[in-house]
Amino acid sequence: ALALGIGRIEVGASAAAERWGPAIRNPLLLSGNAAGIPRFFVGTKEPLQTRAGRLSATLLSGVLTESRFFDRDPANDYRSISGVVVALGPAFDSTLLIGMERVVYRPIADDESLFLTSLTRPLDVFLRWERLAGPDANHPDGSPRQSADQIIGLFARKFFPALGLEAYGEWARL
Numbered sequence: 001a002l003a004l005g006i007g008r009i010e011v012g013a014s015a016a017a018e019r020w021g022p023a024i025r026n027p028l029l030l031s032g033n034a035a036g037i038p039r040f041f042v043g044t045k046e047p048l049q050t051r052a053g054r055l056s057a058t059l060l061s062g063v064l065t066e067s068r069f070f071d072r073d074p075a076n077d078y079r080s081i082s083g084v085v086v087a088l089g090p091a092f093d094s095t096l097l098i099g100m101e102r103v104v105y106r107p108i109a110d111d112e113s114l115f116l117t118s119l120t121r122p123l124d125v126f127l128r129w130e131r132l133a134g135p136d137a138n139h140p141d142g143s144p145r146q147s148a149d150q151i152i153g154l155f156a157r158k159f160f161p162a163l164g165l166e167a168y169g170e171w172a173r174l
Contacts (some may be wrong), residue, residue, distance in 0.1 A: 010045045012128065013038075018060075020085045020101050022157035022168035029101050029153050029172060030083070037062045040119065047089065054089035061122035063114045064105065078108040080117050082124035095159040101172075104128050105149040124148065131134060 003012030017032035026033070039062025047054035047115035066077040104124040108117050128148050153172035160166070 005045050008045055008048055009042065011040075012051045012104050013040050015039070020083075021099070021155045022097065022154065023170060029103055029151055034063075037064060039063075039081070040122070049086075051091065052088060053091040057084065057085070057086045059084045059122060059125070061119070061124075063108065063117060066144050076107065078114060078117075078125070079105045080108055080121045081105050082121050082128075084125045092131045095161065099155050100153070101155070102150070102152045106147060 001012060001014035001016050003010050003014070012155075015036045015038045017034065017036040018030055019027055019032045020030040021027040023031075037060075039060045041058055041060040043058030044056045045123050047056040060081070060083045062081050064079045064081055072113065081103060083101070083103035085099060085101040087097055089097050102125050106121065106124060106128070108114065128150065130148060130150065151172055153170060154169065155170040157168040
């Protein structure tokens with residue numbers, strides 16, 4: 001990773017594994033169980049103290065490559081990823097963490113530059129919202145009309161220091 005701190009913000013590039021959400025072993029959106037994604041990112045260096053509580057956020061944009069063992073069709077080897085995670089430790093409870101995470105994956109055409117794609121698609125996570133169900137969700141042949149895969153998740157984690165206990169939950173929807 002290469003990062004530059006600008007005040008309370010960090011900007012950089014990385015290919016390191018990253019984990020989002022409360023789970024240690026199997027988070028739903030991003031986990032450290034596989035190799036990292038080559039990406040650019042911007043986020044808080046450490047949680048920011050606000051009236052609402054401790055706030056942290058990360059926005060990323062990168063490129064996913066298909067496994068060389070998956071298929072031999074070079075037309076679908078690359079996809080962009082755009083993601084955001086926001087977590088809040090509320091001021092009223094220092095042992096609680098709540099958050100929201102969202103990622104958008106889109107195919108990259110053969111004539112698109114992988115580098116430029118990772119620079120031009122970071123806002124997909126905010127701007128690309130496509131209908132998931134309904135009568136117009138699929139083409140007549142049954143294939144989906146969506147041009148992007150979108151996953152959104154909510155999570156919470158609660159610590160009980162006196163008991164030495166931690167509980168968490170995570171919900172996600174494709």
